[in-house]
Amino acid sequence: MCGISGIIxxxxxxxTDTLRSLGTRMSDQLTHRGPDDSGHWIDSDQGIVLGQRRLSILDLSAKGHQPMVSADERHIIVFNGEIYNFQDIRKKLEHTGHIFNGHSDTEVLLSAIQYWGLDKTLKLIHGMFAFALWDRRNKTLTLARDHLGKKPLYFGQTGKDFVFASELKAIVALPNFNKKLDRNALCLFMRHNYIPAPWSIYDNIFKLTPGSVITLDFSKALPQGRAILDNVKRYWSVHDIAHQGQNNLYTGSFDEACDSLEEMLKKAVSERMIADVPLGAFLSGGVDSSLIVALMQAQSDKKVKTYAIGFEEAAFNETPHAEAVARHIGTDHTxxxxxxxxxxxxxxxxxxxxDEPFSDMSQIPTLHVCRLARQNAVVALSGDGGDESFAGYSRYVQAQSLAGRILNIPQIVRQPLGTLIRLLPPHLWDIALSPARGILKKSTGHDITGHRLHIASSFLKANTYDDLYRQIVSHxxxxxxxxxxxxxxxSPMTDxxxxxxxxxxxxxSMLYDTMAYLPDDILVKVDRASMAHGLEVRAPLLNKDIIEFAWSLPLSYKYETGNSKRILKSILGRHVPTSITDRPKQGFGVPMxxxxxxxLRDWAESLLSEQALAKxxxxxxxxxxKIWQEHLTGQRDWNYYLWDVLMAQAWAERWSPSN
Known part of the structure; x- marks a missing residue:
């Protein structure tokens, strides 16, 4: 894994010296992403410097050094990520007579672009990647990002410069960077707990959307501000893949689907076990990570090193489940x-x-598990992606159930009912409901509290299922x-x-999450936490072929009568007894x-005081x-809302944005 950056x-x-100084200033901010090597390519006539920091995974020799120049010297590339099928592509190129200098996937990618062109190459490759490609002949820069957004890429204009980088801190390090805050993007953060692509926290700096490329012609004037987004083109879209798959459903039986998916997973795991450095895996004991680890161990002649994080609070501690799975599979577990x-x-x-506001609380255990894994491994496999593609989140069924109840109530009744509920504070609702609480729980299956009633009152505003789901996933x-x-x-939720x-x-709901929550929350969380420790995390369930296959399956193969991730559980049952894995989904939460x-009270108060908010x-x-005081007194649990504010305040304290 690597960090890339550049200025034009x-x-x-x-x-040349000034360009090198600026390039070094940027790439030094990405040392954590690539501690093993660094390099720059400079063309002062064109005012360009491309930089790269390398975490050596494949071809540890100098032959994998970047920036890399094509054999015909037309193209220069800086690349972050892994191309998992690079060996297959290499063989195809060798059959055409191509001779390779080293063994890196970057060289294969560059050679493929040279031979087939960019469009065909993007259709051939699968993996996690972000890269920049300079065309010396046409004076164009192309930025590309992988299909699902596993690797990050920011870009935009600041003053006289066009810039790009794997992380914002490399752009902010430039001496003339204007740190103007985009308050509209901050609004999106407060709704979602992340800032969805293409926006960033800074004005005129953007994220390249997943499955997209942008090619800019530097022999002409560049579009200004947000107009530059008109140049972004999608080469792959999960939105389109989902609709195509559901319009052309898989016709095989459930057992046949299990067989096909298991073979795909075995191949995806095998491809992600290719590394010239130590390998490990995250293991929570849930369906996704247990399946990945089981398939890893089946293909390894050594005990796979697995890692789990837990908490002292029993309600948040998954480690006993992880340890049970590890014992059965036979891993070296920590x-x-x-x-x-x-x-x-x-x-x-x-x-x-x-380095921009981000408030998924599981960022904390993710940082810890990455630090733990990095003690012995440089690459770790994870189970990310199973929930979004195979109906794993409980909110999918809850939203459907709520829609059936709420949307059938006439709007003329719903609006006043919501207002009526909010008239009484949650703690007073708790008192009023206490005599009937047991009966209500027995009849509804839920513990009806004042806090839950107030949340439900916001759902009463919804007029469509889309409105309702947006409310459910909003902060x-x-x-x-x-x-x-x-x-x-x-954003993808409102466009x-x-x-x-x-x-x-x-x-x-699954598609909403795959378009926004997966790339802009889950994958951001894992990328930044792992790269902070120089660890590369690979997710077999996010293989492009698996995603496309999943979207072609009938819903009943994924969810049926309370059984979520049905097909993944069935495959896992071939490797681990259901007596070990059959338990409610717990998630990666923290007792915030x-x-x-x-x-954490003193730290929180230092950021939530009137003086800090005014600053x-x-x-x-x-x-x-108001909500801080209500939380402290126990009137209502506002921890999700408060964490959003705390992360925004902590970010502003560190990066001092311009207003």
Missing amino acids: RLSKDLD TFIVTANETRDVIPSLPDVY WADPASIVKGGEELY PALTPRLGDHIHD GEWLRGP HDLFHPDPIR
Whole structure:
């Protein structure tokens, strides 16, 4: 894995030494992503410097050094990631007479582009990647990102420069960078707990969307501001793949589908076990990670090293399940229990690791498990992707059930009912409901609390299933009312052109998550946490062929009568007894509600005080101070909402954006 960066001075008025200095300044900020090697390619006539920091995984020799120049010297590439089928592509090129200098996937990619062109090459490769390709003949720069957005890539204009980088900190390091805050992007963050592509926290700096390329012609004037996004073109779209798959459903039996998917998974795992460095895996004891580890161990002549993180609080501790799976499969397993004090120690690093507001709380255990794995491994396999492609999240079924109840209530009744519920504070609802709480739980299957009623009241505003699901996955329902001077931009959740219409609500929700939550939350969380420790994480379930196959399956193969991830569980049952793995989904949560009232209280107060809120001037302070006091007194658990504010405040404290 690597970090890439680059500058093109539009006025071409910088000499080689100055370009090298700027390039070094950027790439030095990415040393954690690539601690093993660094390099720059400079053309002062064109005002360009391309930089790369390398984490050596394949071909540890100097022959894998980047930036890499094509054999005909037309193209120069800086590449971050892995091409998992590079050996197959290499063989095809060798059959044409191509001779390779080394054994890296970067050389194969560059040679493929040279021989077939960019469009065909992007159709052939699968893996996780982001790269920049300079064409000396045409004076064009192409940026490309993998199909699902596993690897990051930022780009945009700042002053006289066009810039790109794997992480924002490399761009911010430039001496003339304008750190102007994009308050509209901050609104999106407050809704989602992440900033969805193509937006970033800085004005005029963008994320390249998954499955996309942008080619810019530097012999002409570049588009300004957001107009540059018109040059972004998709070469692969999960939105289109999902609709194509559901319009041309797989016709084989469930058992045949299990056989086909297992073979795909075996191949995907095998490809991701190719490395010239030590290998390991994350193991939570859940379906996805257990299946990946079982397939790894079946293909390994040594015990696979596996790693799990747990908490002292039993409700959040999955380690006994992971240990049971590890014993059955026969891995070399390591467990680490995270305490509140250890969390307090890691929190100051979060704004540096994520370098724009990001508030998925599982970022904390993810950082810990990556640090744990890096003690023995340089590459780790994970189970990421199973929930979004195989209906693993409980909210999919909950949303469908709620839609059936709520949307059948006439709107003229729903709106006043929601208002009525909110008139009474949650703690008073708890008192009012206490005599009937047991009966309500027996009849509904849920513990009806004032907190739950207030959440449900926001759902009553929904007029469509799309509105309802957006409410379910939102944090702050009206972020423009909390962010000073902000308005919400479009995102995959709100762009009408991307609205799923797959014929059932569960598939619609899965597609929403695959378009936004997966690339902009899950994959960001894992990429930054792993790269902070120089660890490469690979996710076999996100193989392009597996994603395309999953979207061709009938819903009943993924979910049926309370049985989520049905096909994955069936395959796992061939390797691990269901008596070990059959348990409710737990997730990778943390006891943040308790921690904010206890060991993290002083830290939180330092960021939520009136003085701190006024200092950064991001938010209207009154509603934030109100929920902070309600949380401290136990009137209501606001930990998700507070963590959003805390991460934004901590980011502003570290990076001092311009207002």
